[in-house]
Amino acid sequence: MTTAEWKPTACNLCYANCGILARMDEETGRVIEKIKGDRAHPVSRGYLCNKASRINYYQNNRDRLNTPLRKRDDGTFEPVSWETAIREVAAGFADIRDRHGGDKIFYYGGGGQGNHLGGTHALALRSALGIRYRSNALAQEKTGLAWMNSRMLGGSWHGDFHGCDVAIIVGKNPWQSNGMQRARVLMRDIGKHPERTLIVLDPRVTETAELADIHLPVRPGTDVWCIMAILGYLAQHDMLDLEWIRERTAGHERILDQLQAVPVTDYAEFAGLSLALVERAAQAIGSTRKIALYEDLGVEMAPYSTLCSYLNILLFTLTGAFDTEGGMHLVNRLAQILDEDVRAPNVDGNGHEIGRRVTPVTGARIVTGLTPCNSISEEILSDHPDRFRAMLVESANPIHSLADAKRLREAFEALEFVVVIDVAMTETAELADYVLPASSQYEKFEATFFPSEFPDNFFHLRRPLTEPLPGTMEEAEIHALLIEALGVFEPGELDGLKEAAERGLDEFAQAILPAMAQPKISRHISYVLYRTLGPTLPYGAAAAAPLWGLCQRHVMSNAAAVRAAGHEGEGTALGNALFQAILENESGVTVSSNQIGDHTQWRMPDRRIHLGIGEMNDEIDTLADYRLPERSEEFPLLLCAGERRSYTANTIIRDPRWMKSNNPTSLSANPDDARKYGLTEAGRARLVTRRGEAIVLVELDDRIPAGTVSLPNGLGTHYPDANDARKQTGVYLNELTDLEDRDPWVGTPYHKHVRARLEAIA
Numbered sequence: 152m153t154t155a156e157w158k159p160t161a162c163n164l165c166y167a168n169c170g171i172l173a174r175m176d177e178e179t180g181r182v183i184e185k186i187k188g189d190r191a192h193p194v195s196r197g198y199l200c201n202k203a204s205r206i207n208y209y210q211n212n213r214d215r216l217n218t219p220l221r222k223r224d225d226g227t228f229e230p231v232s233w234e235t236a237i238r239e240v241a242a243g244f245a246d247i248r249d250r251h252g253g254d255k256i257f258y259y260g261g262g263g264q265g266n267h268l269g270g271t272h273a274l275a276l277r278s279a280l281g282i283r284y285r286s287n288a289l290a291q292e293k294t295g296l297a298w299m300n301s302r303m304l305g306g307s308w309h310g311d312f313h314g315c316d317v318a319i320i321v322g323k324n325p326w327q328s329n330g331m332q333r334a335r336v337l338m339r340d341i342g343k344h345p346e347r348t349l350i351v352l353d354p355r356v357t358e359t360a361e362l363a364d365i366h367l368p369v370r371p372g373t374d375v376w377c378i379m380a381i382l383g384y385l386a387q388h389d390m391l392d393l394e395w396i397r398e399r400t401a402g403h404e405r406i407l408d409q410l411q412a413v414p415v416t417d418y419a420e421f422a423g424l425s426l427a428l429v430e431r432a433a434q435a436i437g438s439t440r441k442i443a444l445y446e447d448l449g450v451e452m453a454p455y456s457t458l459c460s461y462l463n464i465l466l467f468t469l470t471g472a473f474d475t476e477g478g479m480h481l482v483n484r485l486a487q488i489l490d491e492d493v494r495a496p497n498v499d500g501n502g503h504e505i506g507r508r509v510t511p512v513t514g515a516r517i518v519t520g521l522t523p524c525n526s527i528s529e530e531i532l533s534d535h536p537d538r539f540r541a542m543l544v545e546s547a548n549p550i551h552s553l554a555d556a557k558r559l560r561e562a563f564e565a566l567e568f569v570v571v572i573d574v575a576m577t578e579t580a581e582l583a584d585y586v587l588p589a590s591s592q593y594e595k596f597e598a599t600f601f602p603s604e605f606p607d608n609f610f611h612l613r614r615p616l617t618e619p620l621p622g623t624m625e626e627a628e629i630h631a632l633l634i635e636a637l638g639v640f641e642p643g644e645l646d647g648l649k650e651a652a653e654r655g656l657d658e659f660a661q662a663i664l665p666a667m668a669q670p671k672i673s674r675h676i677s678y679v680l681y682r683t684l685g686p687t688l689p690y691g692a693a694a695a696a697p698l699w700g701l702c703q704r705h706v707m708s709n710a711a712a713v714r715a716a717g718h719e720g721e722g723t724a725l726g727n728a729l730f731q732a733i734l735e736n737e738s739g740v741t742v743s744s745n746q747i748g749d750h751t752q753w754r755m756p757d758r759r760i761h762l763g764i765g766e767m768n769d770e771i772d773t774l775a776d777y778r779l780p781e782r783s784e785e786f787p788l789l790l791c792a793g794e795r796r797s798y799t800a801n802t803i804i805r806d807p808r809w810m811k812s813n814n815p816t817s818l819s820a821n822p823d824d825a826r827k828y829g830l831t832e833a834g835r836a837r838l839v840t841r842r843g844e845a846i847v848l849v850e851l852d853d854r855i856p857a858g859t860v861s862l863p864n865g866l867g868t869h870y871p872d873a874n875d876a877r878k879q880t881g882v883y884l885n886e887l888t889d890l891e892d893r894d895p896w897v898g899t900p901y902h903k904h905v906r907a908r909l910e911a912i913a
C-alpha cells in the first residue's frame with residue numbers, strides 16, 4: 152500500500168461522518184498524519200469541524216488490543232491464540248444456549264458512529280445462537296422518537312434545512328454536536344439570512360442559540376409546555392393548515408380540541424418564557440409551510456421526552472410542512488436504522504397501542520427491536536427464569552455509556568459469560584471473560600447506516616487506509632469463524648453459491664434468491680453473503696458483501712428513486728448496479744433521489760399521517776398539573792450530564808491527549824450559583840447526586856441558567872499512564888446518573904436532568 156497519497160475515508164467522531172482525505176506517514180504507513188475535507192463527498196463536500204484532525208488518537212493509541220484475551224481466575228487477563236479464543240467463545244455461548252435457551256444471551260452494540268458493518272455480520276451469529284434480545288445506545292436516546300415515528304408516519308424523517316424558511320432546533324447545539332451535514336455553515340447561513348428564521352429551544356445560550364433569530368430559553372425540562380404554547384397559539388389563531396390536515400391525516404380530532412384548550416400564557420410562563428417571545432415563534436412557524444425541524448438529546452434525554460417527540464412531529468404536520476419543498480420528508484435509508492417497526496400499529500379504542508413486544512423480565516416496551524438500556528440491569532439482576540445470563544458486546548461500551556454504571560457493573564458480574572469485541576480495552580472489556588480485538592475502522596472496509604438526507608441520500612463505503620494492526624481481526628471474520636465453530640453449515644454446503652458468485656453478480660442473484668427460501672440460508676444471510684460473494688468482490692471488500700442484500704432490498708421499494716440517482720436497470724440488475732456504484736465510489740455515492748409531494752409513497756397503509764396517539768393525548772391532559780421531577784433541598788441543582796464541547800466526542804477516542812483545550816473536569820456553573828454555594832472560578836467542588844459524587848473544577852459561565860450545571864460528555868474513561876497504570880480522565884458521568892430517572896414509555900434516561908448539589912472544597 153503506498154502511503155504518501157491522500158485517501159478518502161470519513162471522520163468517525165459524530166453522526167455526520169464527514170468525508171475526509173487522510174494522508175498516512177511515509178515511514179510506517181500507519182499514522183494518520185494529515186486530514187483535510189473531501190470535496191468529492193456527496194454531502195459534506197469538504198466540510199470539517201475541528202475534531203477530525205485528531206482521529207489518529209483513535210487509530211493509534213496505547214489502549215489498542217492486539218491479541219485475544221481470556222480472564223484468569225484472579226481477574227487478570229492472559230493472551231490466547233485466535234484459534235483458542237474462537238473455540239472457547241463459541242463453546243461458552245453454545246453452553247448457555249443449550250442449558251437456558253439462546254434468548255438468554257443478550258447482544259449489545261453492533262457499531263458506533265462510523266462502523267455498522269460489524270453489526271450486520273453479527274445478524275447471522277445472533278441467529279445461530281438463537282439470540283432474541285438486543286440493544287445499543289440508540290435505546291437511551293432515540294426510541295421515544297422512533298416509537299412516535301412508527302405510530303404516526305411509519306418511518307424516520309429529515310428536514311430540508313437548505314430550502315426551509317423556518318429552522319427549528321430543539322434541544323441541540325449543532326455548532327458543537329454537529330449531527331447534521333455542514334452544521335456550522337448551515338446554522339450560520341440561516342441565522343444571517345434576512346428572510347429566514349432560526350428558532351432554537353435551549354435553556355442555555357449556546358453557540359447556535361447566539362445565531363438564532365428567536366432563542367427560546369426554556370426552563371430545563373419544560374420544553375413540552377413551550378411547544379404546547381406554540382401549538383395552542385397556532386390553533387387558536389387559525390394558523391394550522393386544516394384543509395391539509397383533513398386530507399392527509401387521520402385521528403386529528405382529539406389533538407385539535409386539546410390545542411384549542413391550551414392556556415397559552417400560563418404554559419409560556421411555566422416554561423420561563425414571555426408570551427411575546429412564544430407568539431413571535433408561533434407567528435414565524437405559522438407563516439410558512441417550509442419548516443425544517445431537528446430534535447436531539449437535550450429533549451430526548453429529559454423529562455417528557457417521548458411526548459416532546461410527539462409534539463415536534465405535530466409542529467410540522469399540523470402546519471402542512473410535510474412532504475413539501477423546504478419542509479420535512481420521510482427518509483429512505485439503505486438499512487432500517489430506527490425504522491424496524493414499520494407496520495400498521497395495533498391500537499385499542501382509546502388509541503393506545505396493543506400487542507407490542509416487551510422484555511422477558513420487566514415487560515419493558517421494545518421499540519425498533521431495542522431493549523431499553525435502563526432495563527438491562529433489571530433483566531439480569533433477577534431470579535426470573537427468563538433473565539439474561541450471558542452477553543455479547545460489540546463495538547460498544549455500555550458500562551461507560553449507560554446510566555448507573557455501578558448497577559450495570561453488578562449486573563455484568565452476575566452474568567455467566569461475557570464476551571467483548573472491540574478495538575480497545577474499554578471499561579466494559581475490563582469485565583469480560585473474553586476480549587476479541589477488532590481491527591480499527593481505518594484498517595478495514597467500513598460504513599455507517601446513518602445517512603438520512605433528502606431529496607438525495609447517499610452511502611459511503613470506506614476502504615482501509617492501512618493494514619490491520621497485527622493480532623486484530625475484522626468483525627466479519629470473527630463472526631464467520633464463530634458460526635463455523637458452532638457448526639451451522641456442513642463443509643461444502645455453500646459451494647454452489649460460491650461458484651455462482653464467481654460467475655458474476657447476475658448469476659449470483661439468480662442462485663441466491665431461490666436459496667433464500669431455505670430458512671437456514673435466510674437466517675444466516677450475512678454469513679452466506681460474506682463467505683460466497685465476499686471473496687469475489689474487488690479491492691478485498693469481502694466484508695461489504697451484506698450490502699449486496701441491502702441494495703436488492705432497497706431497490707424493491709425505491710426503484711424510481713434509485714434510478715433517479717443515476718443507477719440503471721430493473722429488478723436485481725438495478726440492485727447490482729447500485730451495489731457496484733457503492734463499491735466503486737471511494738468518496739461515497741448518491742443512492743436515491745426522491746420526489747417531493749408523492750403521498751402514495753407515504754408509509755402507513757392508508758397513506759395518511761396518524762395524529763391521534765392515545766398515550767400522548769392522555770399525557771397532554773396531565774400538563775395542566777405542571778409537574779416536573781423537581782429539585783429538592785438536598786439536590787437543588789440540575790446537572791446536564793454530557794454537554795458537547797470543542798474537544799468532546801464519543802468515547803472511541805480514549806487517549807486524553809486528543810483534547811487541545813478542554814479541562815476535562817470542568818463543570819460550567821452560573822455565577823449566581825457560585826455565590827450561593829461559595830464556589831469560585833477554577834475552584835474545586837464536590838458534585839453529589841443520588842448515585843455518586845465527583846470532584847470537579849468550577850468554570851463560571853453566565854450562558855448557563857442559574858440552578859443548572861453542566862459537565863462534558865465522552866470523558867471519565869480509563870487510559871494507561873506512562874507506567875501502564877490505568878488512570879481516569881475527567882468525570883465518569885454514569886457514576887452519577889440514576890436508573891430510576893427515565894421516560895415512562897420507552898425508558899430513555901434523563902441525562903440532561905440529573906438532580907445534584909455542589910459543595911465547595913477549600
Ligand code: SF4
Nearest residue numbers: 162165168169200329
Ligand atoms: S466530528 Fe462530526 S462534524 Fe466534525 S468532522 Fe467529524 S464527522 Fe464531521
